Amino acid sequence: MLWQRAEQVRTNHRDSMPDPVVTRFAPSPTGFLHIGGARTALFNWLYARGRGGKMLLRIEDTDRERSTQAAVDAILDGLSWLGIAWDGEVIFQFARSARHREVAEQMLASGHAYRCYASAEELTQMREAARREGRSKLYDGRWRDRDPREAPPSVKPAIRLKAPLTGETVIDDQVQGRVAWQNENLDDLVLLRSDGTPTYMLAVVVDDHDMGVTHIIRGDDHLTNAARQKQIYDSLGWHVPTMAHIPLIHGPDGSKLSKRHGALGVDAYRAMGYLPPALRNYLVRLGWSHGDQEIFSTEEMIEAFDLPQIGRSPARFDFAKLENLNGHYIRQSADAELVTAIDRLLLHLANGANLAAKLTPRLRQQFLTAMPSLKERAKTLIDIIDGAHFLFADRPIPLDDRAKALLTLEAKALLGETAQELIAVEPWTSEGIEQAVRRLAERRGLKLGAVAQPLRAALTGRITSPGIFEVLAVLGKEESLGRVLDQLTDADVSLRAP
RNA sequence: GCGCCCUUCGUCUAGCGGUCUAGGACAUCGCCCUUUCACGGCGGAAACACGGGUUCGAUUCCCGUAGGGCGCGCCA
Numbered sequence: 001m002l003w004q005r006a007e008q009v010r011t012n013h014r015d016s017m018p019d020p021v022v023t024r025f026a027p028s029p030t031g032f033l034h035i036g037g038a039r040t041a042l043f044n045w046l047y048a049r050g051r052g053g054k055m056l057l058r059i060e061d062t063d064r065e066r067s068t069q070a071a072v073d074a075i076l077d078g079l080s081w082l083g084i085a086w087d088g089e090v091i092f093q094f095a096r097s098a099r100h101r102e103v104a105e106q107m108l109a110s111g112h113a114y115r116c117y118a119s120a121e122e123l124t125q126m127r128e129a130a131r132r133e134g135r136s137k138l139y140d141g142r143w144r145d146r147d148p149r150e151a152p153p154s155v156k157p158a159i160r161l162k163a164p165l166t167g168e169t170v171i172d173d174q175v176q177g178r179v180a181w182q183n184e185n186l187d188d189l190v191l192l193r194s195d196g197t198p199t200y201m202l203a204v205v206v207d208d209h210d211m212g213v214t215h216i217i218r219g220d221d222h223l224t225n226a227a228r229q230k231q232i233y234d235s236l237g238w239h240v241p242t243m244a245h246i247p248l249i250h251g252p253d254g255s256k257l258s259k260r261h262g263a264l265g266v267d268a269y270r271a272m273g274y275l276p277p278a279l280r281n282y283l284v285r286l287g288w289s290h291g292d293q294e295i296f297s298t299e300e301m302i303e304a305f306d307l308p309q310i311g312r313s314p315a316r317f318d319f320a321k322l323e324n325l326n327g328h329y330i331r332q333s334a335d336a337e338l339v340t341a342i343d344r345l346l347l348h349l350a351n352g353a354n355l356a357a358k359l360t361p362r363l364r365q366q367f368l369t370a371m372p373s374l375k376e377r378a379k380t381l382i383d384i385i386d387g388a389h390f391l392f393a394d395r396p397i398p399l400d401d402r403a404k405a406l407l408t409l410e411a412k413a414l415l416g417e418t419a420q421e422l423i424a425v426e427p428w429t430s431e432g433i434e435q436a437v438r439r440l441a442e443r444r445g446l447k448l449g450a451v452a453q454p455l456r457a458a459l460t461g462r463i464t465s466p467g468i469f470e471v472l473a474v475l476g477k478e479e480s481l482g483r484v485l486d487q488l489t490d491a492d493v494s495l496r497a498p
Numbered sequence: 499g500c501g502c503c504c505u506u507c508g509u510c511u512a513g514c515g516g517u518c519u520a521g522g523a524c525a526u527c528g529c530c531c532u533u534u535c536a537c538g539g540c541g542g543a544a545a546c547a548c549g550g551g552u553u554c555g556a557u558u559c560c561c562g563u564a565g566g567g568c569g570c571g572c573c574a
Contacts, residue, residue, distance in 0.1 A: 028574050063574060093574095120572080127571085136500040138570070158572050176503070185501060193572040200574045224502065224569040247504075247567085254566065282510095285523090289511055292522040311511080313504045314567065321510065321524045331537075377536040387535090437533085452533035464535035 021053025022214045025079075025086065026093075026204070028060040029071035032265025033078030035317070036219065036249045036257065039283040043246060044217045045084045046284065046305040056211055057086035061094045062203055078266040083276045083298070091211065093203055100198035103206050103236070104159050104191045112235035113191055115157035116143040139187040159192035161232060169227045174244035174307035176220065181227045189228050201225065205232045213241050217307070220245035244307045247287055247314040257317060271348050273380030275333070275341065278326040286315045295328065327379040335371035338384065339364065345381050355385065358392050366391050370474045373466035390460035390471065395479075396486040403457035411454040412488060414444075418451055419484045422477070430473040437469070458487040 023044040027037050041055075048055040059075070061067040079086065107113035118126075118139070127138045144162060164183045171179045191202045198206075204225075208216060216226075223245045233240045251257045269279055281296050288311070290296075290304045330338065343359075346352035359367070367388060378384040390397070399407070407415070421436045441451045452468045459471050459480060472480045 026574095030574080060574060066573085116572090118572095123572080131499060131570090134499055136570070138500095160572095179502065181501070187570095190572050195572080197572085199572070204574090219568090220503070221568055225574095227502085245503090250567075252509080256567080285510065287510085292512065294510090294523050311504095315511090316509060318509050318524070324524055327537090373536090379536095434533095441533090447533080449533045456534065462534090466535085468533060 020214075021048050021051040022056060022212050023048045023053065023217055024056040024058055024208065024211060024213050025084075026058040026060050026207075026218070027075050028063065028066075029068060029075060030063065030066040031071055032074045032267060034265055035269070035283070037075075038078065038082060038084075038266050038279075039249065039286060040218055040246065041079060041084050042082070042280060042283050043244075043288075043305070043310075044215075045086075046302055047215060047217060047307065048087075050302045050305055053214075054087035055084075056088060056091065056213070058091040058093060058207060058211070060200070060203070061092055062097070062198070062200065064094070067094075074265060074267065081270055081276060082266055082280060091207070093207060096203070096207060096210075097198055099210065100203050100206050101192060101196060104198065104202060107161070107191065107235060108159055111162070113159050113161050114144055114188075115148055116160045116188075116190070117152055117155045117157045118142060119155060136185045137187045141188050144188065156194040158190045158194045160188040160190055161235060163188050163228075163231050164234075169230050171223075171226045171230055171243055173223075173226070174215075174242060175247075175310045175312060176223060176245050177312075179223065179227075186227060186231070189231075191232075201228055201232060205229050205236075205238075208241060209233075209236075209238050215242045215244065215307075217244040217246065220247050244310070246310055247312060249286060250314045250316045252316050252318065254316060267348070270345070273345060273382035273384075274322065274326050275329045275381070278322070278329040281329070282322045282325050286317070287311050295325075323379040330375050330378055330381070330384070333375070335368055335375070338371055338375060338381070339368055342381055342385060345385075355392060363391060366474050370466060370470065373470050377466065387466065390462075390465060391474070393461065395482055397459075397461045397483060399457060399461045399487075400463075402463045403461050406453055406457045406463055407487060411457075414446075414451060415454045415458055415484055416488055417444075418455055419481060419488070422472075422481060422484070425477070428473065428477040430469045433472045434469045455484070458484045 025037075025041040025044050027033065027041075033041075045055045047053075057079075059067075059072055061072070076090070104113065108115070116139075123139065126140055130136070130138050130140075139160075143157075143160070163186055167183050168180045169183055169186065170181075173179055189201055190199050192198055207213075226243055226245065230240055249257050266279070277298065280298065280301070284296060284301050284305065285294065288305065288309055290309065293300075293304075296304065333341070343356070346356045349355075370388060370391065371384075374384050374387045377387055418437065418440060421440045422433065425432045425436050437451055437455070438448060441448050444451075453463065456465050456468050456471070457463060459465075459468070459475065465471055475483070
């Protein structure tokens, strides 16, 4: 069994080597894998990988109402896409409730827990009174030492921890430092509900122990829970794992991260055209630093990552920096890899199927040829797709407003001349085309831009694009001339064919 | 309300008592490159929340104040 194995591992190593590092990522499957969870997973993964350890994955699905299989799938899919691999089988917490109950019974037997018969109304009253009087202890421990024979016959008891009354509970946190709570402020938490199901507090402690978790790295929204969990560990006589509570990610305005801010599922980042290495790089630098280094390969991250360098203040999510980093990784990527990445991305885009259908072998080749200049101009994969719109467009290609405005009568006349020049170009190479166009501009005493811009408008339908000679070369002679001629059909402009 | 945590350029951060005229990155502004847009290069502007201590000396240590966050369920 899982916990026996963990126990065994622990004993075997007690006198020899320090325990191998075991971390865990423990999301509850009530929604997608959001960006904060992704960072927590990344930190756990990096820490384990950097020390030859393991990162386990536990799905905290004890809330039967809110847990869904779709959410489990989304979490696994999100982690996989991000390149964060967990070790071993995925553990589902709900499946372990018998074990949790067993531990609660054990604590009852050893006198570390007791049955509480307080009713929901009583509890509410106690809570309200405590708040009113400024006390932080919400449950007064009224059944702690009371004779169970006094129990009301109709009430099913919950099992509560007999927490220490005096002294303090201390967590030596790798990120937060020494954090202490006065025990008089902590009340007796519920271990087992009256319906016999374990609470989160109990389940987490038991699972982390049984799984042999050595390092708990999680959001600092759990810091207060850590104190209560420490009390459970102590009651059980179990070794407390090393804790590291990392600050949460905030929105750009410093408030809680909302959907509008970027609290999206990682699938949304995929759909926005971000690359996993870029997202990982962005996330690892959010709250953690390694001197002045900004760019980290996966290997470098694993090598450099450590807990003490994590800051204690919450970081704000900044799309601009993510974009910049993504642009960096896009420029860094091989052209073929980007085409492949876009192939995969198309599966997740609303109009992806349409574009995918257009990707004939010929177009794919054009796409690949254009990639060096496309990726230079892109911050996301979506930018690349958008930049390549001139490849996907069908004749006659639609012109946007600014392109239309650019194609004045004079411009069209010039375009006509350019077309004549181009007809003579052979072979159809970027260099040959450039020579021809430059020659024309020179002969007419024009700046290159004066010739290039109308050409760009006619070929791409826009006023910005990759280098115009590359566009011409990639499109091919026939298509290029066709697009130019499409713009010259007005009665007042005629191309005098030779 | 109670408990706990946080506070260096707009943002992410370096700094771990003198090296700070506070460094880097993103964003921003200017210039250069240039067929557009980018990329790239160069340069500029930009911060130690406030008030007390401790110390020969505080961005660094301590205490307050202010501001922000998290937690406070028989949710996870």
